[in-house]
Amino acid sequence: xxxxxxxxxxxxxxxxxxxxxxxxxxxxxxxxxxxxxxxxxxxxxxxxxxxxxxxxxxxxxxxxxxxxxxxxxxxxxxxxxxxxxxxxxxxxxxxxxxxxxxxxxxxxxxxxxxxxxxxxxxxxxxxxxxxxxxxxxxxxxxxxxxxxxxxxxxxxxxxxxxxxxxxxxxxxxxxxxxxxxxxxxxxxxxxxxxxxxxxxxxxxxxxxxxxxxxxxxxxxxxxxxxxxxxxxxxxxxxxxxxxxxxxxxxxxxxxxxxxxxxxxxxxxxxxxxxxxxxxxxxxxxxxxxxxxxxxxxxxxxxxxxxxxxxxxxxxxxxxxxxxxxxxxxxxxxxxxxxxxxxxxxxxxxxxxxxxxxxxxxxxxxxxxxxxxxxxxxxxxxxxxxxxxxxxxxxxxxxxxxxxxxxxxxxxxxxxxxxxxxxxxxxxxxxxxxxxxxxxxxxxxxxxxxxxxxxxxxxxxxxxxxxxxxxxxxxxxxxxxxxxxxxxxxxxxxxxxxxxxxxxxxxxxxxxxxxxxxxxxxxxxxxxxxxxxxxxxxxxxxxxxxxxxxxxxxxxxxxxxxxxxxxxxxxxxxxxxxxxxxxxxxxxxxxxxxxxxxxxxxxxxxxxxxxxxxxxxxxxxxxxxxxxxxxxxxxxxxxxxxxxxx
RNA sequence: GCCGCAAUAGCUCAGUCGGUAGAGCAUUUCAUUCGUAACGAAAAGGUCGUGGGUUCGAGUCCCACUCGCGGCUCCA
Numbered sequence: 001x002x003x004x005x006x007x008x009x010x011x012x013x014x015x016x017x018x019x020x021x022x023x024x025x026x027x028x029x030x031x032x033x034x035x036x037x038x039x040x041x042x043x044x045x046x047x048x049x050x051x052x053x054x055x056x057x058x059x060x061x062x063x064x065x066x067x068x069x070x071x072x073x074x075x076x077x078x079x080x081x082x083x084x085x086x087x088x089x090x091x092x093x094x095x096x097x098x099x100x101x102x103x104x105x106x107x108x109x110x111x112x113x114x115x116x117x118x119x120x121x122x123x124x125x126x127x128x129x130x131x132x133x134x135x136x137x138x139x140x141x142x143x144x145x146x147x148x149x150x151x152x153x154x155x156x157x158x159x160x161x162x163x164x165x166x167x168x169x170x171x172x173x174x175x176x177x178x179x180x181x182x183x184x185x186x187x188x189x190x191x192x193x194x195x196x197x198x199x200x201x202x203x204x205x206x207x208x209x210x211x212x213x214x215x216x217x218x219x220x221x222x223x224x225x226x227x228x229x230x231x232x233x234x235x236x237x238x239x240x241x242x243x244x245x246x247x248x249x250x251x252x253x254x255x256x257x258x259x260x261x262x263x264x265x266x267x268x269x270x271x272x273x274x275x276x277x278x279x280x281x282x283x284x285x286x287x288x289x290x291x292x293x294x295x296x297x298x299x300x301x302x303x304x305x306x307x308x309x310x311x312x313x314x315x316x317x318x319x320x321x322x323x324x325x326x327x328x329x330x331x332x333x334x335x336x337x338x339x340x341x342x343x344x345x346x347x348x349x350x351x352x353x354x355x356x357x358x359x360x361x362x363x364x365x366x367x368x369x370x371x372x373x374x375x376x377x378x379x380x381x382x383x384x385x386x387x388x389x390x391x392x393x394x395x396x397x398x399x400x401x402x403x404x405x406x407x408x409x410x411x412x413x414x415x416x417x418x419x420x421x422x423x424x425x426x427x428x429x430x431x432x433x434x435x436x437x438x439x440x441x442x443x444x445x446x447x448x449x450x451x452x453x454x455x456x457x458x459x460x461x462x463x464x465x466x467x468x469x470x471x472x473x474x475x476x477x478x479x480x481x482x483x484x485x486x487x488x489x490x491x492x493x494x495x496x497x498x499x500x501x502x503x504x505x506x507x508x509x510x511x512x513x514x515x516x517x518x519x520x521x522x523x524x525x526x527x528x529x530x531x532x533x534x535x536x537x538x539x540x541x542x543x544x545x546x547x548x549x550x551x552x553x554x555x556x557x558x559x560x561x562x563x564x565x566x567x568x569x570x571x572x573x574x575x576x577x578x579x580x581x582x583x584x585x586x587x588x589x590x591x592x593x594x595x596x597x598x599x600x601x602x603x604x605x606x607x608x609x610x611x612x613x614x615x616x617x618x619x620x621x622x623x624x625x626x627x628x629x630x631x632x633x634x635x636x637x638x639x640x641x642x643x644x645x
Numbered sequence: 646g647c648c649g650c651a652a653u654a655g656c657u658c659a660g661u662c663g664g665u666a667g668a669g670c671a672u673u674u675c676a677u678u679c680g681u682a683a684c685g686a687a688a689a690g691g692u693c694g695u696g697g698g699u700u701c702g703a704g705u706c707c708c709a710c711u712c713g714c715g716g717c718u719c720c721a
Contacts, residue, residue, distance in 0.1 A: 103716095200649070201649065202647075202716065203718095204647075208718090213647075213717085216648095216716070249656085255712085257694080313720095337721090366721075369718075369719060371719090372646095518721095554678080554680055555677090556678060558678095583679095584678090584680095585679070585681060586680090586684095589683095590682035593682055602681065605680090614680080616681060
């Protein structure tokens with residue numbers, strides 16, 4: 001008999017060689033039906049794999065990430081099995097589970113696979129799944145594995161095997177398909193009830209662009225048909241929220257072939273929106289003691305040589321601008337920090353001036369690879385809501401707390417309730433990779449950890465994720481449909497103060513080197529607007545909306561009154577338009593609902609007589625009539641509540 | 646940058662086998678003057694991304710480029 005310990009620390013005895021599936025059956029038939037995969041003493045474990053010794057056991061279902069992972073991993077094998085039947089002779093690369101589904105990289109040989117083949121592949125997968133094929137694990141020696149896959153011409157698999165340690169190689173087989181795999185897998189294929197092949201893409205073998213390009217087939221599967229439908233509906237929703245589509249529809253920004261790829265043009269409404277965001281941030285920053293500066297869009301190449309960026313990124317960025325002067329070279333500004341360092345150096349600095357907080361909405365240009373450009377989230381020219389804080393090492397924590405205040409305030413005003421924080425720390429086993437003294441790193445890392453603790457922020461710590469010049473704290477927001485976006489960032493930097501030889505005179509009348517903190521609560525105006533669009537599906541909070549209200553006269557007879565109302569509201573700083581088209585009121589309401597304008601004010605005979613407007617809220621409907629001044633006051637109140645919580 | 650896919654009216658899209666381009670919405674005009682999600686009629690709107698090639702003839706087939714999309718790689 002062996003002792004099995006469950007997560008709640010209860011212990012039960014079982015026959016030696018019992019399987020997790022049998023244990024689940026002993027608990028309840030329902031659990032046995034739902035369980036997908038297990039973990040035995042922290043090792044992922046197939047449900048049908050015997051347990052030979054006392055162990056800790058965890059059972060995972062669909063709702064557990066481990067359960068989904070095994071489900072999709074087995075689905076990847078199912079996909080491979082289907083492809084093997086449909087396209088004899090294809091060679092297999094790797095086929096892992098990913099965040100949403102799985103993929104398999106294949107070398108199709110002479111076969112051509114296109115999206116038109118998806119239904120065929122899906123049907124074959126379902127057919128195989130319904131055969132309830134057992135997925136069998138087997139240990140295999142390295143020599144046998146090489147022979148087995150070698151005989152089949154599986155050159156990619158052989159390459160993988162040749163790098164594995166003998167004695168730790170396993171295969172999984174279902175039906176006629178055997179794959180090199182560590183597992184774990186589902187007991188059989190029958191749990192896979194719904195299949196969708198989602199896309200096709202090229203991917204280099206082992207991510208190396210010098211190697212063969214394979215075809216990557218992406219798919220997703222579910223244990224219930226209904227779940228697939230829900231997932232597809234979610235994808236549809238995501239498509240509707242795509243900021244590229246909304247940006248065009250709402251006339252916020254555009255791109256032009258003639259201007260160039262990745263260079264956004266801000267249309268009047270988008271520019272006004274961006275300006276509101278800037279004003280919002282300027283106001284808070286002023287309260288927090290930031291000093292606004294302005295620096296040029298280009299800088300002498302020497303500046304970036306000093307900062308070290310030229311050596312690292314020079315050849316991959318926009319190429320130098322040459323002047324009539326022999327040998328003189330300027331670069332488009334790829335970041336604001338070197339400029340700000342020069343501002344720090346523009347005068348001798350005293351410890352009394354610290355922390356010195358220099359802020360700039362600085363437009364920078366980076367030559368992103370053409371394939372990487374994406375709407376407003378990845379562009380070649382963008383404006384950072386940048387600031388650099390120069391402070392003494394013992395001020396880091398205090399400054400961190402203040403920056404976090406600003407970021408949390410912004411998230412609150414914009415209803416990003418669902419966010420995560422990540423602290424990126426140094427890899428303790430590889431300290432040579434980093435610049436700066438042990439003592440300073442220690443100080444900065446602790447400052448960040450303590451600051452998060454003080455704010456009650458449950459931040460994830462990631463070792464080895466820090467930049468070479470310092471640790472950082474990143475904020476990830478989840479949008480309304482659960483996608484994760486990186487926005488605000490705070491980074492400690494020991495490198496630039498060193499390179500620019502920044503100094504201040506301390507209380508001890510000695511020269512000291514300041515620490516620099518980079519921070520950008522929005523990240524960039526472009527990305528922030530994109531995320532805001534996708535988060536809100538274009539329904540901006542009232543204080544940001546391009547138009548806060550639109551006045552809809554019942555007929556042209558009331559256009560004059562509508563313009564009178566508009567004048568009064570505009571005088572109260574409300575952004576309002578008049579829809580004076582010669583259309584029926586139903587049509588105007590529909591059109592303006594679709595334009596996502598927060599308030600519609602309907603005016604006709606009754607309203608004109610009483611000096612009122614009939615208020616209709618977007619998405620909610622009729623709210624009744626009120627005096628013009630009452631509406632104006634209520635709207636202003638609503639806006640103030642949002643930005644001055 | 647690499648692989649794959651696409652580019653047709655302002656927008657969304659159709660266009661069969663190669664035979665000179667079509668719908669809905671938007672726009673303009675006319676009619677209507679309307680009470681909380683689409684009234685009606687008509688007109689206008691296109692060098693089919695750009696350049697080359699094949700062909701008697703190219704939106705359609707081929708090549709290159711540009712831009713876009715999905716990935717890969719990269720990301721200060």
